[in-house]
Amino acid sequence: MAFYYEEPSRTFNEYLLVPGHTPASCIPTKVSLKTPLVRYRKGEEECPLSLNIPMVSAIMAAVSDDRMAVALATEGGLSFIYGNQTIEDQAAMVSRVKQHKAGFVVSDATLSPDMTLDQVLELKEATGHSTMPVTDDGEPHGKLLGVVTERDYRLSRMSLDAKVVDFMTPREKLIVAPAETSLKEANDIIWEHKLNSLPLVDAEDRLVYMTFRKDYDSHKDNPLEMLDAEKRYIVGAGINSRDYAERVPALVEAGADVLCIDSSEGFSDWQKMTIEWVREHYGNDVKIGAGNVVDREGFRFLAEAGADFVKVGIGGGSICITRETKGIGRGQATATIEVAKARDEYFEETGIYVPICSDGGIVYDHHISLALAMGSDFVMLGRYFARFDESPSSKVVVNGTYMKEYWGEGSARARNWGRYDLGGKKSLSFEEGVDSYVPYAGSLKDNIAVTLLKIRSTMCNCGALTIPEFRDKAKLTVVSSTSIVEGGAHDVLLKDKTPYVSKVR
Numbered sequence: 061m062a063f064y065y066e067e068p069s070r071t072f073n074e075y076l077l078v079p080g081h082t083p084a085s086c087i088p089t090k091v092s093l094k095t096p097l098v099r100y101r102k103g104e105e106e107c108p109l110s111l112n113i114p115m116v117s118a119i120m121a122a123v124s125d126d127r128m129a130v131a132l133a134t135e136g137g138l139s140f141i142y143g144n145q146t147i148e149d150q151a152a153m154v155s156r157v158k159q160h161k162a163g164f165v166v167s168d169a170t171l172s173p174d175m176t177l178d179q180v181l182e183l184k185e186a187t188g189h190s191t192m193p194v195t196d197d198g199e200p201h202g203k204l205l206g207v208v209t210e211r212d213y214r215l216s217r218m219s220l221d222a223k224v225v226d227f228m229t230p231r232e233k234l235i236v237a238p239a240e241t242s243l244k245e246a247n248d249i250i251w252e253h254k255l256n257s258l259p260l261v262d263a264e265d266r267l268v269y270m271t272f273r274k275d276y277d278s279h280k281d282n283p284l285e286m287l288d289a290e291k292r293y294i295v296g297a298g299i300n301s302r303d304y305a306e307r308v309p310a311l312v313e314a315g316a317d318v319l320c321i322d323s324s325e326g327f328s329d330w331q332k333m334t335i336e337w338v339r340e341h342y343g344n345d346v347k348i349g350a351g352n353v354v355d356r357e358g359f360r361f362l363a364e365a366g367a368d369f370v371k372v373g374i375g376g377g378s379i380c381i382t383r384e385t386k387g388i389g390r391g392q393a394t395a396t397i398e399v400a401k402a403r404d405e406y407f408e409e410t411g412i413y414v415p416i417c418s419d420g421g422i423v424y425d426h427h428i429s430l431a432l433a434m435g436s437d438f439v440m441l442g443r444y445f446a447r448f449d450e451s452p453s454s455k456v457v458v459n460g461t462y463m464k465e466y467w468g469e470g471s472a473r474a475r476n477w478g479r480y481d482l483g484g485k486k487s488l489s490f491e492e493g494v495d496s497y498v499p500y501a502g503s504l505k506d507n508i509a510v511t512l513l514k515i516r517s518t519m520c521n522c523g524a525l526t527i528p529e530f531r532d533k534a535k536l537t538v539v540s541s542t543s544i545v546e547g548g549a550h551d552v553l554l555k556d557k558t559p560y561v562s563k564v565r
C-alpha cells in the first residue's frame with residue numbers, strides 16, 4: 061500500500077516567526093550572515109568554503125552568467141553559471157569571472173585609427189561608453205595609439221567622415237601606467253592628474269586594461285566580497301548527470317570553485333554516479349552539490365553518496381509547472397524542515413555537516429528569513445535575480461512598464477538551447493516550465509542591500525546575531541488563511557491601488 065503523510069505539505073507563506081527577546085547588543089549592523097557552503101566536520105575544522113551572505117543565484121540561462129556572478133560575489137553571495145550551453149561556452153563564462161579584476165576593465169569600445177567620427181558615435185550609442193581607447197588594430201589589447209572622449213570632437217564643426225587619427229588625443233599626450241599598477245595606485249594617479257580614465261599598458265605599449273575614476277568609488281568598499289586566495293571572484297557552475305566526464309574537467313580547468321548537479325530530481329543513481337566519478341578523479345578537491353530532493357531519504361542518499369551540499373525543492377519555483385505536469389513535488393517549507401532535520405541527524409551520527417539549500421519559491425524577502433529559520437543554510441533564487449540589470453535576459457517594455465524576460469530550464473524555450481533530452485522521440489517531450497516576464501527592479505546591489513537589511517532585522521527581532529543562533533531561537537507558527545488577510549493592509553481604502561506586497565518583492 062502507498063505511504064500517506066499525516067500532514068499536508070506547506071509553503072513559506074503559511075508560516076510566521078514569533079519574536080523572541082532582543083538584547084540591547086542585538087542590532088542589524090552586528091548580524092553576521094556567514095554560512096557554510098560545503099560539507100565539513102563541524103566543531104573539528106573550519107568549513108573550507110563559506111558564503112558571506114546566504115544567497116546563491118539559480119542555475120538558469122535567464123539568471124546566472126558571468127556578469128551576474130561578478131555582481132553577486134561582490135556582495136558576498138555566489139552564482140552557479142548555467143549548464144544548459146556548450147561545455148566551451150560555459151567554461152569561457154567561468155573563466156571570465158576568474159579573470160575579472162574589480163576596477164580593471166578590458167575595453168569593449170575600442171577604436172582603430174582609420175575609423176570615422178560616424179563610427180565613433182555608433183559605438184558610443186551601442187556600448188554607452190564615451191571614453192574609447194584607440195589601438196593599431198582596433199582590438200582591446202592592441203598597441204595603444206590614443207584615446208577619444210567627447211572632448212575630442214565637436215559635432216557642429218566636424219564632418220562625420222573625419223578620421224579618428226586626426227582628432228584623437230594621441231599617445232604622447234596621454235598619461236598611462238604599467239599593467240602591474242594596483243587599483244589604489246591607479247586611483248592616486250587619476251586624482252593627481254585630474255583624469256577620468258587611465259589606460260594600463262604592457263612593456264610593448266599594448267593596452268591591457270582601462271581604469272575609470274567612477275569605478276574606483278564603487279569597488280573600494282565591498283567588505284563581504286567572495287574572493288579566493290588569489291583575490292579572484294569565487295564562482296560556481298551547474299553540471300548534469302550525463303556529460304560530466306567532459307564538462308567537469310573543462311569547468312575545473314576554467315577555475316570553477318564549486319559545482320552543482322542541476323536536476324529537478326536528485327534521488328537517483330545518475331547523481332550518485334556523477335559524484336562518484338568526481339571523487340574518483342579529483343578526490344575531495346572538487347566540491348560538488350547535488351539535488352533536488354524533498355525528504356529525509358533523498359537527503360541521506362545524496363549525503364552518503366558524498367554530496368558537498370544538498371539542494372531542496374521540487375516544483376515550487378515561480379516558473380515551475382512540474383507539479384502540474386508530473387504530479388511530483390512537496391510544499392517548500394515542509395520539504396526544507398524535513399531535510400534540515402535529516403541533515404542534523406546525519407551530523408549527530410557521523411560528525412559531518414552537509415549544508416542544505418532551499419531552492420525555489422522565495423517570493424518575499426521574509427521567505428528567505430523563514431527558510432533560514434527552518435534550517436536552510438542558504439537559499440537559491442531565480443526570479444529574484446532575473447529582475448536585475450545584471451541578469452542576462454532582455455529588458456523589454458510591456459504595457460508601458462519595464463520587464464525582464466525569465467524562463468524555466470524545463471520550458472520549451474530552454475530546451476531549444478540544446479541539452480535537454482528525455483530519450484526517445486523529441487516530439488514526445490513535455491514542458492515543465494514556462495516562459496515569462498518579471499518586473500524590472502534595477503541594480504542587484506541596491507536590491508540586495510534592502511533584502512539583507514530585512515533579514516538582519518528579523519533576526520534581531522528573534523534575538524539572533526548569527527544564522528545558527530537564529531535557527532536555535534526561532535519560534536515558528538502556522539498561520540490560518542484569515543490571519544494572512546490580517547497581515548496585509550486591510551479595511552482601509554488604499555491611495556495607491558498597487559497592492560503593497562507587489563512593491564516589496
Ligand SMILES: NC(=O)C1=CN([C@@H]2O[C@H](COP(=O)(O)OP(=O)(O)OC[C@H]3O[C@@H](n4cnc5c(N)ncnc54)[C@H](O)[C@@H]3O)[C@@H](O)[C@H]2O)C=CC1
Pocket residue numbers: 119300301302322323324325328330352373374375376377380382419420468469470481482492493
Ligand atoms: N527544481 C525543480 O522543481 C525543477 C527544476 N527543473 C530544472 O529543469 C532543468 C532540467 O531538469 P531535469 O529534467 O530534471 O533534467 P535531468 O537531466 O536531471 O533529467 C532528465 C531525465 O534524464 C534522466 N537522466 C539523467 N541522467 C541520466 C543518465 N546519465 N542516463 C540516462 N538518463 C538520465 C533523468 O532521470 C530524467 O528522466 C534543470 O535545470 C532543473 O533545475 C525542472 C523541473 C523542476
Ligand SMILES: O=c1[nH]c(=O)c2[nH+]cn([C@@H]3O[C@H](COP(=O)(O)O)[C@@H](O)[C@H]3O)c2[nH]1
Pocket residue numbers: 118119120324373375376377378379380381382383419420421422440441442443444467468469470471492493494
Ligand atoms: O519545474 C520547474 N521547471 C523549470 O523549467 C525550472 N527551471 C528552474 N526551475 C527551478 O526553479 C528554481 C527558481 O525558482 P524561483 O524563480 O522561484 O526562485 C530554480 O533554481 C530551479 O530549481 C524549474 N522548475
Ligand SMILES: [K+]
Pocket residue numbers: 375376377378379380381
Ligand atoms: K510553481
